[in-house]
Amino acid sequence: MHPPEYMTPEPRSISLEKSQDSRDGILKAGIGLFARRGFHETSMSEVAREAKVSKALIFWHFKTKEELFLAVLNRLLEPYFIDFAEEVGILDERAQLRKLVQSYLLFIRDNAASVRFFLGQLLHGEKVPEELATQVMKLYDAYRELMIGIVRRAQDKNLCSRDIAPEAAAGFMVSALNGSLIGFLFTTGGTTDELDRAVTMLEEWLFRDPAPRSAEGGKAVA
Amino acid sequence: MHPPEYMTPEPRSISLEKSQDSRDGILKAGIGLFARRGFHETSMSEVAREAKVSKALIFWHFKTKEELFLAVLNRLLEPYFIDFAEEVGILDERAQLRKLVQSYLLFIRDNAASVRFFLGQLLHGEKVPEELATQVMKLYDAYRELMIGIVRRAQDKNLCSRDIAPEAAAGFMVSALNGSLIGFLFTTGGTTDELDRAVTMLEEWLFRDPAPRSAEGGKAVA
DNA sequence: CCAGTCGCTAACCTACCGGTCAATGAGCAC
DNA sequence: GTGCTCATTGACCGGTAGGTTAGCGACTGG
Incomplete structure (x- = not known):
């Protein structure tokens, strides 16, 4: 051999x-x-x-x-991994969300070419050998899991509305990010402004009405 | 010849x-x-x-x-067109949004295969001859334009928050839809539950706080 | 009835594809 | 040096790709 x-x-x-x-x-x-x-x-x-x-x-x-x-x-x-575990405890959930989302954006920005390639390949089907597809899916799920955790903790601390299940909220946010992502991938020489706008919108969305019944108004982070 | x-x-x-x-x-x-x-x-x-x-x-x-x-x-x-102009005047903006979004979902559901194919082709680049790419983009823009119109009218009627520009709100919503779409495209035998959830979420998002200062509480549509 | 066009095909052509193989040079062990 | 294995190559192979060509039957117009 x-x-x-x-x-x-x-x-x-x-x-x-x-x-x-x-x-x-x-x-x-x-x-x-x-x-x-x-x-x-x-x-x-x-x-x-x-x-x-x-x-x-x-x-x-x-x-x-x-x-x-x-x-x-x-x-x-190889560069597809999540390095999120560190120094997250000292941040409040709002900052955690912002950080998690920004790590997503940063990754996309750095790996735009391969992400585009891989996404196209996955959409096209067949040529990705299961093993790798599931690997990507696992990564995707891990990311959503992180987001679910943030939402859950934010709800526990009464930082955001408890109307929606954390899983649903996280799923929605990840979907919104993905949507912005493909928008970004199609604007070839494109700016990341659209992505950034999506970020702030998601943040505002999650933390829109912190205390349903409590009288204390939350201090908004500018 | x-x-x-x-x-x-x-x-x-x-x-x-x-x-x-x-x-x-x-x-x-x-x-x-x-x-x-x-x-x-x-x-x-x-x-x-x-x-x-x-x-x-x-x-x-x-x-x-x-x-x-x-x-x-x-x-x-050929089936990629928008038949939205009719009978829309008699609906309120909330119903209009729901209808517009559902037409998106319906279209995706019916044309999943070709959408997947076309999206993959676009991501892959090169093989789509500009002419068609711009055609798709125009369709996409037209859809977003419809959504912008809805948001603007909703804001005029004070049905939703006026904090965000209609363009930004519409762009965000379309992105969120696209994100849910690719989520749907990847779950091969998949349900449309995830898509439906995104729909209601977007609806709740847009019409979350109708009157910033007015005292009249809006009646929610069940 | 005959010439011409239309719709269509079998056979063919060239180029290139993924893949093989025998041969060869370079470093290493003794 | 004498082997020996490793890394590398040019030449080659069968298969198939996109594309061409010569021609055939069936209509059509005069």
């Missing part, structure tokens, strides 16, 4: 290093081409040309085109 | 009728295959097989594969 199934933690020799380099170069080229043109529009010869290696080498590193594509998707998904 | 550039309003002969029939059959097959598998995954031979004609006939009707694809997109867009 020629291709190394798993890389050793530290490179043992120059050859292995070079091997990893070429593999990375191929992956890099694949990322660019697949994201720009999609799976079927991209040929292995193009990837080879872009990576400046022979086509055969690609098939030495990756058994099939699908395997390369899978590796590309995996690498694209 | 073999292929008829434009069809005559009424078929002059049996031959022309048959020609239109076969053309329609090809288009129909193309719609199914392109929508199910995308542009590059679909071969002309497949279309020919599905339409039960020879491949050459397709190239007789449509000069290239791109031209067939374009015709398919055009036909897919």
Whole structure:
């Protein structure tokens, strides 16, 4: 079996290093081409040309085109994670919401290309191998779960209306964010103003009437 | 020049009728295959097989594969229009909003496949020939314009808060709808419950505090 | 009845696709 | 040096893609 199934933690020799380099170069080229043109529009010869290696080498590193594509998707998904756990306890729920939402926006801004690619691929169906699709879905659910937590805590502290279930409220907010997202993805050179507007609107929406019966008026954060 | 550039309003002969029939059959097959598998995954031979004609006939009707694809997109867009003008005057703004939103949902429900296809294609870029993209955008803008009108009238009648500009409110609501839409598109066998929930939420959101200073409490529609 | 067009097809063409393979150079162990 | 494995390549293969062409039967106009 020629291709190394798993890389050793530290490179043992120059050859292995070079091997990893070429593999990375191929992956890099694949990322660019697949994201720009999609799976079927991209040929292995193009990837080879872009990576400046022979086509055969690609098939030495990756058994099939699908395997390369899978590796590309995996690498694209690497930055998809949530780093929200820290320093959140000291913020009130309103600030927590703002922070969570902004982390969403920041992520979108930084990964617009791959998000667009991945979303298109998911919509198109079939070419995303379940495993990755569920991975994305899990991430999505985790995000919504964070938001549910915020809403629940805000309701407990009577910071916002208790009329709607936290799950429904969070689901709605995430949907609204997604909607703004696709609006953003379609304005190619676009500003993030629309996104920012959605953020403040969601904030106002969630914290619109804090105390249904209590007489104490809440101090609004400017 | 073999292929008829434009069809005559009424078929002059049996031959022309048959020609239109076969053309329609090809288009129909193309719609199914392109929508199910995308542009590059679909071969002309497949279309020919599905339409039960020879491949050459397709190239007789449509000069290239791109031209067939374009015709398919055009036909897919045919049901994309807004029939909202009628009988709207007699409804109050709340009911108007509900009706407008429901027409959106209904449309999505009926055209889920083609919406998914078109959205994926737009996200993927490149394969949608500007002309059609702007057509869709115009439709989108028209819809938002309708919503802006509703919000503005509701504000004039003091039915809802005047804190936000109608454009911003409408934009937000359309975004929220779009977000719910993609949520719906991803749940394959999915229910429309999530969509319906978003609808009521948007309604509650827009008409949350009708009279900022007036003492008269509004009667809520159950 | 005959010429011409229309609708249509089988067979064909070229280019390129994903994928294979034999060969080869470079580093490493002995 | 002599092997040995690893990384890499150019040449090649069968299959299929989009597209072309020569021609055939069925109508149509004169």
